[in-house]
Amino acid sequence: MKAYQLWAVGLLTLNALLFIPESKDYHLPASTPDSTRFTYTTLASGFDEPMQMAILPDFNVIVAERKGALKLYNVKEKKLSTMAHLNVFSGIEDGLLGVAIDPNFEANHWIYLYYGLGGDKNVSELARFVYQNGVLDMSSKKVLLEVPTQRTYCCHSAGYLTFDTKGLLYLSIGDNTNAEEIEGHNPTDERPGRTLSDGQATSANTNDLRGKIIRIKPEADGSYSIPDGNLFAKDGSEGRPEIYVMGCRNPFRVSVDPKTGFVYWGDVGPDTEVPASEGKLSYDEINQARKPGFFGYPYFLGANEAFPKYDFATKKEGPGQDPAAPVNLSPNNTGLKKLPPAQPAYIWYGKGPSKRWPEVGTGGASAMAGPVYYSDLYPNAPYKLPDYYNGKLLIYDWIRKWMMAVTMDQQGNFVSMERFLPQLQVVAPMDMQIAKDGAIYILAYGTNWFAKNTDSGIIRVEYSEGNRRPMAVATISKTVGAAPLKVSLSAAQSSDFDPGDQLRYEWSIGKEKIRGKEISYSFTKPGVHDVLLTVTDSHGAEGTTTTQVRVGNEPPQVAIKSRSNQSFYWDNGSFDYQVIISDKEDKPISKERTSVHFDYLPFGKDLASVLSTGKGEDVKYLQTRKLYETLNCKACHTLETKSIGPALKEVAKKYATQKNAQTLLADKIIAGGSGTWGSYPMPPHPDLSREQSLEITEYILSLNTEHRTLPLTGSLSLNKHVVGKGKEGAYVLMARYKDGGTKMMEPLDASMHVVLRNPQVEMEDYSEGNVSVAIATANTGYVSYITNIRNGKYTAFDDIDLTGIQAVKVRWREHGAGGTISVHLNSVDGPEVGSVSLPAGQLKDPKGEWHESDIIFKPTSSKQKLYFVFKNPGSNQPLFDVDRVTFVPAR
Template sequence: MQITISLRYLLIAFFCFTIFAPTRLSAEEPAFDPSRLEVTTLEIGLKQPMELEVASDGRIFYIEIQGQLKVYDPKTHQSTQIGEVKVTTAQENGLIGLALDPNFDRNGWVYLQYSPPNYEGQHVSRFTLVDGKLDNTSEKLLLKYEEQRRDCCHHAGSLEFGPDGCLYIGTGDNTNPFGDSQGYAPLDEREGRYYFDSQATASNTNDHNGKVLRIRPTPEGTAEIPAGNLLPPDGSKGKPEIYVMGCRNPWRISIDQKTGYLYWGDVGPDAGAESPRGPRGYDEVNQARQAGYFGWPYFIANNLPYSHVDFKTGKVGEKFDPAAPINESVNNTGLRELPPANEAFIFYPGSGSDKFPELGSGGRTACAGPVYYYDATNPSQTKFPPHFDRTLFIYEWTRHWIMAVHLTEDSQIESIEPFMPNQRFVRPIDLQFGPDGALYMLEYGETWGVNDDAKLVRIDYIRGNRPPTAIAATENNTGRQPLPVKLSSAGSADKDGDKLTYRWQAFRAGDVDAKPIVLSDEANPEVVFQEPGVFNVELKVTDPSGAEAVASVPVIVGNARPNVTFVSPQDGDFFDSKSKIHYQLQVNDIEDGTSDFELADETGAPEIDLEAPRRTALNLTMGSGSIPRGGADGASDSDPVGLRLMKKSDCFNCHAVDSVRVGPPFLKVAEKYRGQENALEASMKRVREGSTGVWGKVPMLPHGQHTQDEIRDMVSWVYSLEPNSAVRVFDGFVGDIELTPEEVDKAGYVQLEANYLDLGAEEIPPLVGTSKIYLRKRKVEAEAADEISGPQTLGGHKASGGNFLGAINHGNFACFRQIPLDHVGALTFRVTSAGSGGYIEARLDSVDGPVIAKAKVDVNGSWENFHDVTAKIKPQTGRHDVYVVFVNPQNRGGLMNLDSVTFQPPAE
């Protein structure tokens, strides 16, 4: 009997543990494998995307700041614009918030937060989709709130529904953070400085700005005040829509759909160090379980207090009390006594965080949400695994990362884990989980503006056997016979770790009946082609389960590609309007000869090929920003995903963007097919399967190594190309180019690309040799330095490129590589300082190298009024790395801001 009772209690205990214990693993799922997280690009070419929502049928709705509402259809794999609202985009305004009604499948209601041109503030409205299109006449205005548009910044903008049917609305403090605030709390109460005082907005109970608002939309298209908001619903103590206040820039909010807790990222101020005014800048991720006050502009992070400041005299007073904050600003129209301040859930500065070291260092733009719950009953095979059950995803627009914050049953922080740390997300701006349990994301792109690399992506967790990846490459794949060719399968792999088998075979182009020529079963063989011809060399890799992947590379035998080099100028030289760009090209071709082009006729007597200079073209284009990193065809992180895929494939072996190689220029392809119905699918089919005779004798090789999504990205990038009216073309091997002062002032760099088309060899088509160099502007934006150690890239409206290097401390440096110093006589630094000031030393080739110039930076009392200081350099020869080192051993923190460096020409 005793044994029976013990067994019974054991069974009961086991049952209770099974039911109530927190679960990270499922009996149906193996352990979490990070390599099974895969990113698929759904759409490229987005223009400043803001927010997205995923409908229950898998359609993805998203907005762009200029006012467009678009939807991506997973069935057609295409986006369509389904509506537009008129907006102003002044001072970061526009279409900034999107939400679908909880009953969207039934009623088709869409909620938009936008900036009307004829109203100084924001509208939050409900619209109805009619026949899949936004019906502008159906607008129901739920809420409008005023903002100032005279000064920058912080409009935030974000809409989310909670599980209770309430609509949450993120609003920024709408306060100018610059000027005499010096990167600390903007508390300027002087007359005429209302826009520099966040006490008038974020901590004002009678103002909608600097808050997360909460309303309950009604079926009639009005809004009710739900129970549980911060202030009474009758408006007696302030705006009744306020749920949380004391926010600076809550531009991404999210609601836990199980707990109803509100999460948001709050973008913090710029101060780089503590001072009597208060703490350095922090960004926050906040959690609100109920209505409350979150401190700005009196407190930040874990309630670190700022001090009273008299902006007339600069006198710093007592610190604010988080237990009993008081708003005594002359600009406050609400309550004087505020609720106790809540501490931030997660907080981090620009430098590394002791409390949250996983978050790293750098610029800061915090975003929060969503929260994921694993659903074992969801039949989707791509849903996120149990490892992420009850996990808050936070992300960084500036630092390009996503973090998985694992939560306890009580929604406290259990751990923080980098999410896909080897994947660089290009400024994630919104995340949402779909009904399939996959994560959908908008990537804004590299800069604040319209970006070629803005895109919509999906992240899946792939289960089961995965096919291998085939990558084929060649070394010496063009030349005269006999042609030794090294074939490489480097990069080919099986994601499940299975051993692969290899098969290399060649197909002669144009001979559809010929059997393939088996070349080798080795992974990286070297083979010799004895006969001239155009060949498609195919690599097939197979895993033990029979899953295959194929990659192809071209081999052209019988004609060597010509070699084109620049005699002058050299890569990295300066350009300006005071001197012409003199260019001289050298061409060497095994079959045709050299730049002299003395060809032998049938009798052996030399003759001059008068057409050779005409088959030589020099293209000049000007680009903005700094010289591209990654080289002519080298993949760069800033490239659109389609271009990155093409650079890693064989595309640029046969094509260039705007000149003939083996195949047509990509610009010609784009012009021929863009806008034609079904053209994208037809081009994808030709890329995948290959084609002959569309553009000439040389066939398009099949590209079975790429997935449908990858080919779509590649072809979509080609279709996105537009003719560059700024391209200037020059013929011949030698010439001079003049640039106007206006061209030099506008350009960030000059790109020179030389192309020479050879004569071909019998049946072998002509080939193009190409060489590309970049010329640099004498004025270089500081944030474009090749290496930055210590300073942060910050935004500023008075900075020449919109950004500058700030938070500069003693010993920090920026490096500019391979500067032709024999063409430099002085260095001009564009600087400002409201901190410690100090010196800038220019050192040769290392941070400890000899000092070639030294400039003093005095304190001018401003962090944004830049001015020039110039230092002559000692005469140098050749190219050197120039290290710009910031020095102030007495006052080591908050030295200065650096906007640009100008490498002045030597005195004549």
């Protein structure tokens, strides 16, 4: 779930005129509502990858967790319980993805689920169940639809469910296409045997449901019918009649305007190296479908900017397609060749600053669409939003963590956007819905990917004109540890915006109720304990929040120490390290549960999969492990223990010293066999390529930790990058330890990593700053740089280790009055470590000559936030342009 994009340019004004029509048939209230009148409550927390929620008529909430659990939050009891657990395939990004209740739920008690079906059948199911009184009747299951999928490559499953006001059910389905091996382009690999890497077989294929938003009418008998007005004819002669929208990559969250019927969704963009009008053609999109249509992928993004036709065999680019008349000529296409005209995105943005929509910020992105709000649909709702938000679309971003209110004119054209609830810091918002009482419910995924997070949860937001509920905020000194676990609990961050209110604080832990703003509590019983804080004001209004404390095992501690620089690598360098592990229960530390791995990643900026894995393998095998987990091998082989077949670690140990082990095992995986470990036969895998089979066997052999893990202390040679070739790679040293657990609590693991990147840092990649960015185009000589640099402006970079750094080499050129670049620690006016003066001069050619100057550093160690501050107090004109800086080690 990621999208990396870059910078901003050129034909912005033209595109704005073409795709963002100005309208005067709308009006806004004089001022925005008082943000303090929004109060929020965390109803439940501690979810394991929550994906979607369904708000029941009684305000109980059902939450679908990706690994298969359906959780129920009981609003009266203020408790979270597991109501069912489905057998799902949860590899890659698949799993239990969607949940929705029938519009006539109070009469029929139907709920709909979308999930990857567990087992060997590679399909995802849309199924209906009867839910009543906290029980999901598994025998009531009716499968409406099966979607064939591939489980070899990551990614994009989508899986959101929603109904419109006519009772039609919408389901978003991801393109289910290899997103990793695209060579900096779009996934259109037409070579033999590469069907799974060709989005033309899914998103652009009219006979495939993947990369689509489908629209159907569920029928009482558990079947469905095709409503009028879908994209293709009901007889299926042109394509699947269920399709409403096609040409999507990962249409992750969907909403339907209750009045206009317009469909909105966020589409998570690719990571490409294709130049575009705003950086690279890697946009995330918010889309609006006023009618059925083709929305471009994998041929177009944003305002129908075309990808070049890339030949994966010859590595040559050709011209892109015409959005007015796109064609799908791929040998992997089973549908129409002539596609409907491509529709442009409604809102789109890349990794860098957006000139159209500067409010969206910068960095990685995952765009999502929430509901459109109408005041008159909530006539007597106690918590309805102010009329200011009438007709506005709510959107949000999972990675950037913002929420926006989008103002539209009466035709649905974009007018403006503004931050919505900026004071509410939601950690990875995953779903947003409005309840019948006007309250907004937000589902937070939490900090860590593919993990159970204590900061995940259901958040309820209320707006009140009268007395406002207090906002309950609980701070706990420690949420996991050995028994007895003594913790400090504080409600000091709780607040009430009504003057004069006196607040009372009550903590509920099990059956105990303890009053006090700050208390200490000792958990003596191992297990998972719910902690409920209730804050009550002078008028009896309550605010609540819940969290969990896990007792019974102290987490291990892992640290990496080094005398070397821990930010950068240099040619022919080395990195010394010492891993230090401690654990309260484990005496001594187990070597078998310790892993230290080091490798070079060609695309070091994408470390999400490295940092989310908890299995302790070499970092270079992460993608191979994902491939392995999609196969039926895991039905017979587990990582640690014997099942029908031997544990993978036992296989690795058995073949550790055999010279031809990789070839022997690769042949056996493809051909099948029996007799080595018992009589049960291993099935063949004829569809697996020789290359894939060799990758899998190399991964399995790597699990012999005695053979593969590095020692706790050592020195590593930094010689795997190609000198002078590319700046995207990174070395990763990762140390992990998994403790032995206790009788009452599962094992816990801890890890630490060091990432060493290329010392050349592009200035436009700053984490904080107030300069402008010129993107790489033919007019700039394909160089991107920062510009409009004036006195007092700055750029900042996080966590730069200055150990052993002698200087930084600045690539700059004349473009104005000249001045000084001064480098400071931790703030614009922090300690100065070096500076350089640059002369004045006029820029005559945008491709003009660049110069290099050194800033000599004072000896400094440890990681710092580095500020490059630009100064010329005597001028209010631009000073110069800066392309990049390169950190130079002491010799």
